[in-house]
Amino acid sequence: MIQYASVTPVPTGGRGFSIVVNSPEKVKTYGWGASGEWLLPANFTLGANISSDKIRNVPTGFRSFFATPELRTVFAIGNTGFGRGNLIGFNVNWRWQKGFFYENDFAQGDLPAYHTVDAAINFKQPKIKSLIKIGATNLLNQYYRSAFGNPSIGGLYYVSFAYNVL
Numbered sequence: 001m002i003q004y005a006s007v008t009p010v011p012t013g014g015r016g017f018s019i020v021v022n023s024p025e026k027v028k029t030y031g032w033g034a035s036g037e038w039l040l041p042a043n044f045t046l047g048a049n050i051s052s053d054k055i056r057n058v059p060t061g062f063r064s065f066f067a068t069p070e071l072r073t074v075f076a077i078g079n080t081g082f083g084r085g086n087l088i089g090f091n092v093n094w095r096w097q098k099g100f101f102y103e104n105d106f107a108q109g110d111l112p113a114y115h116t117v118d119a120a121i122n123f124k125q126p127k128i129k130s131l132i133k134i135g136a137t138n139l140l141n142q143y144y145r146s147a148f149g150n151p152s153i154g155g156l157y158y159v160s161f162a163y164n165v166l
Contacts, residue, residue, distance in 0.1 A: 027064065029054045043086065047076040063103050067110075067147060072099040081124070093118040107148040114144035129166045134159050 035049035050073045054067040078091035099113040120135030141155035 003055045004118065023062055023064070024057055025057060025059050027058055029066070030054055030056075031072050036122045043080045043082060043089075045080070047074075047075070049074050049080075063108070065103050067100075067102050067104060068112075069098045069100040072096070085126075086119065087124040087126070089124070090121045091119070102148055104148060109148060111145060111147070116140070116142055117145070124166060126166055127163050132160070133162070 002089035031053035033052065033072065035047070037045060037047040039045055045102045050071070052071050053068045054070060055064055055143040058064050058066075062093055073096045074093055076091060078089070080086075082088055092119055094115065097113060099111055102109060102111045116138040118133050118135070118137045119139050120133055122131050123134040126132055135158055136153060137156040137158075143152040144153050145152050
């Protein structure tokens with residue numbers, strides 16, 4: 001549910017402004033991140049990363065506009081070359097983001113957590129030093145929004161050809 005911030009209507013033809021002010025008290029923000037990648041036999045790879053951002057000591061009623069989820073993760077598996085001549089590769093990523101309270105000038109409210117799967121398969125063409133890739137971002141087409149006022153994000157499917165890359 002979107003809860004719109006209280007705003008003063010702007011007369012037709014007028015201009016609206018947002019005035020940014022600092023908190024009268026010290027506000028603390030901090031974050032961290034960690035990642036790892038494991039190289040396995042037969043050109044397989046496993047990867048993971050996690051990151052976190054937090055804000056503390058925000059005075060009651062003060063709008064910090066700290067529009068960042070507290071926790072994000074990515075887990076990946078891939079292979080840089082298998083099959084006959086190691087010419088086929090793939091990568092699959094699972095991304096997750098914790099829900100969070102979003103604030104901006106015109107709206108505020110809770111954005112739910114979401115997760116997506118990205119995947120790609122590629123075919124090396126060594127004779128012409130090229131790579132053909134077929135893939136998808138948000139493969140399962142699970143619509144989500146990353147901010148109020150932004151459109152819902154669905155799947156993006158693609159085919160690419162890269163020349164002179166091998």
